[in-house]
Amino acid sequence: MIVTEEAIKQQISMITHPQLKKNLLEYLSSVAVRDKIVEVVFEVTASELPVMKELQQSIEKNISNLSNVEKVHFILTTHRSVEKKSSSPTLGTLLGVKSIVAIASGKGGVGKSTTAINIALALRKLGHRVGILDADIYGPSLPRMLGIHEKPGVTEDKKLIPIQKYDLKVMSIGFMVSEKEPIIWRGPMVQGALQQMLKDVVWGDLDVLVVDMPPGTGDIQLTLAQQVSLTGAVIVSTPQDIALVDARKGLAMFTRVRVPILGIVENMSLFCCPKCQSVTEIFGHGGARKEAESLGVPFLGEVPIELSIRQGCDQGTPVGIAFPDSPSSQIYQAIGHKLWLEIEKNLDAQARQTPEITMA
DSSP: OOOOHHHHHHHHHTOOOTTOSSOGGGGEEEEEEETTEEEEEEEEOGGGHHHHHHHHHHHHHHHHTSTTOOEEEEEEEEOOOSSOOOOOTTTBOOTTBOOEEEEEOSSSSSOHHHHHHHHHHHHHHTTOOEEEEEOOSSSOOHHHHTTOOSOOEEOTTSOEEOEEETTEEEEEGGGTSOTTSOOOOOHHHHHHHHHHHHHSBOOOSBSEEEEEOOSSSSHHHHHHHHHBOOOEEEEEEOSSHHHHHHHHHHHHHHHHTTOOEEEEEEOSOOEEOTTTOOEEOBTBSSHHHHHHHHHTOOEEEEOOBOHHHHHHHHTTOOHHHHSTTSHHHHHHHHHHHHHHHHHHHHHHHHHHOOOOOOOO
């Protein structure tokens, strides 16, 4: 017998608490059932968090009483209270993390994950404490690109411990599932997984958390913008027109949710033949720079098509590690330097005035 959403809600409705102003079901944001796993997401204000945490065990127990339920995922999110703003770390910030930067693209296949990894390594080489989160739930690539084959540890209070690799703190859904196993989840479960990897991970003290985003402008992008205070976003694009069209959409999405654009990177900008040294503009050249200039956002740099960049990520040893003094590594290092200047600039601006995130 399949567990129905109605049956789950009925079990939840049996639970009450004198300090809650509304019926518990009114705090229920979403319900998802996959095989014999039930995921429930509750959204409350900061003042209601302690009460909901008290009720977590009762909620999980009631749902587990239903037949064919083997596991319950309880996810708790918060929103800003209308009557009083809160400075709690759960409302838009991650404890110990100074800045969060999304590396995004309007479409797939532009080398966004490769760019994200090498930017993270460049920032670390500059002396900053760096973490990287693989937010591409359906197609996680960081485990392979960083050569990680282990699972993260868990603390006594069930927090995930990020894996350390190349002096980066790394988290990905790919650590928990087989590379050959497809992730077939509906939107609420994907959003819940992202929230857990953001807030149920012991990130510790970081100067910057780099978030490798999935392509497009969907659930993950909106969830990230709603759940944490992003310092800004970097848009990755190839120079060809079709890629730039989608890059503009990604840029417009972040602008709409009031996330600053820290810059644009032109990937696969040129190809230099290693034998004859002739330069070929396979996807055109300079399109991303012109786009940045027309939009008034920083242009962070051009990354060429190079065999060592592709091989490094396929083999789990990025070019910044395998060939730290190569021209490509120096390009990423320059991009990292420019990006950090933009991060500092936006952190100063956010410190003076923190804008509210609103959704249309």
